[in-house]
Amino acid sequence: MNICPSAVVCQAVATGTMYADYYNMSVIPTHYRYAKNLTQKMLEDRMNSKAGLSSLNAVFLAVCCIIILENVLVLAAVFRNKKFHTAMFFFIGNLAFSDLLAGSAYIANILLSGPRTFKLAPVEWFVREGTAFIALAASVFSLLAIAIERYVAITKVKVYGSSKSCRMFLLIGACWATSVLLGGLPIMGWNCMGDLPACSAVLPLYSKRYIFFVVTIFSGILLSIVVLYVRIYLIVRSSHQEAASSPAYALLKTVTIVLGVFIACWLPAFIVLLLDTFCSMNSCPVLRRASAIFGFATLNSALNPVIYTLRSKDMRREFLRVLCCWGLLRGRGRHPADRCAVPLKSSSSMEHCTDRHEHQATPIMQECTTCV
Numbered sequence: 001m002n003i004c005p006s007a008v009v010c011q012a013v014a015t016g017t018m019y020a021d022y023y024n025m026s027v028i029p030t031h032y033r034y035a036k037n038l039t040q041k042m043l044e045d046r047m048n049s050k051a052g053l054s055s056l057n058a059v060f061l062a063v064c065c066i067i068i069l070e071n072v073l074v075l076a077a078v079f080r081n082k083k084f085h086t087a088m089f090f091f092i093g094n095l096a097f098s099d100l101l102a103g104s105a106y107i108a109n110i111l112l113s114g115p116r117t118f119k120l121a122p123v124e125w126f127v128r129e130g131t132a133f134i135a136l137a138a139s140v141f142s143l144l145a146i147a148i149e150r151y152v153a154i155t156k157v158k159v160y161g162s163s164k165s166c167r168m169f170l171l172i173g174a175c176w177a178t179s180v181l182l183g184g185l186p187i188m189g190w191n192c193m194g195d196l197p198a199c200s201a202v203l204p205l206y207s208k209r210y211i212f213f214v215v216t217i218f219s220g221i222l223l224s225i226v227v228l229y230v231r232i233y234l235i236v237r238s239s240h241q242e243a244a245s246s247p248a249y250a251l252l253k254t255v256t257i258v259l260g261v262f263i264a265c266w267l268p269a270f271i272v273l274l275l276d277t278f279c280s281m282n283s284c285p286v287l288r289r290a291s292a293i294f295g296f297a298t299l300n301s302a303l304n305p306v307i308y309t310l311r312s313k314d315m316r317r318e319f320l321r322v323l324c325c326w327g328l329l330r331g332r333g334r335h336p337a338d339r340c341a342v343p344l345k346s347s348s349s350m351e352h353c354t355d356r357h358e359h360q361a362t363p364i365m366q367e368c369t370t371c372v
Contacts, residue, residue, distance in 0.1 A: 077318040135179075
């Protein structure tokens with residue numbers, strides 16, 4: 001079997017060191033031709049295509065703009081309202097920031113895809129794809145941090161006190177440090193440059209082993225989160241007779257919905273990436289639809305703020321206050337600007353749960369946070 005499609009391809013891959021080839025403009029066409037099983041004419045047609053933005057990509061661009069606006073709104077709400085300055089809401093803000101990054105990264109991906117891909121140097125291609133992987137990793141690790149915070153809050157009393165708030169920030173910092181490391185592995189050298197048979201068909205400069213490694217890590221983390229939530233659910237059910245209507249149970253339902261939506265949106269993409277490690281483009285035609293599947297996965301970043309809005313009266317009111325202050329909504333009364341500055345007064349059942357249960361011995365009810 002001939003590994004390289006032509007002598008020219010073999011020569012292009014063999015020349016120079018790996019890092020020197022990061023600026024070699026012939027590398028990307030070479031890898032795309034091999035990984036996607038293109039003829040020279042098909043490759044030239046792709047490179048010289050004058051087609052504009054497709055209708056599907058235009059829809060995805062609009063969705064990404066919505067993602068950015070929604071998650072900026074979440075971050076503004078968490079930042080503005082001191083009532084949300086708790087460990088749980090800081091983790092939610094962290095998830096919102098990763099969703100915002102995901103929307104921005106996908107916009108860049110769309111605008112730099114198609115024929116523009118072949119005008120990129122490999123280092124630029126790695127930055128384009130690596131940013132998306134960093135955002136995905138940050139989302140997964142944020143969900144893990146939320147699960148850990150819920151488990152600690154359920155089993156212990158006031159772990160995140162003022163003297164231990166550094167734990168929360170260390171966890172958030174570790175989330176991003178690990179995400180940047182995972183997303184940056186290909187640009188640091190774990191790629192398939194110089195080894196065409198090891199290349200992914202969906203992401204032609206990425207090694208199949210790297211993609212399998214990342215998907216395995218993410219799947220393991222999501223499975224761990226599910227296990228944590230099952231344990232939390234069992235603790236909640238066994239801790240109090242009114243657990244089914246307790247604020248802690250309501251909070252558990254919300255974060256479980258967030259996790260379920262993430263899995264539903266990203267599962268097809270994970271399956272495609274796993275298939276990519278074992279199949280060629282011809283053996284698995286679904287790989288040709290990878291862009292649309294990844295676009296569907298990005299919808300997850302737009303759904304999280306919707307979940308917060310539907311599940312929390314506090315968050316809904318704070319969103320409206322932020323929109324009012326931005327001038328996007330007209331406040332009622334003569335002084336809408338003054339109304340925007342009024343501190344949030346919640347009627348949520350979560351607000352008074354500490355007062356109602358402060359004398360109970362059950363750990364689950366001794367620390368309450370606003371339901372999200």
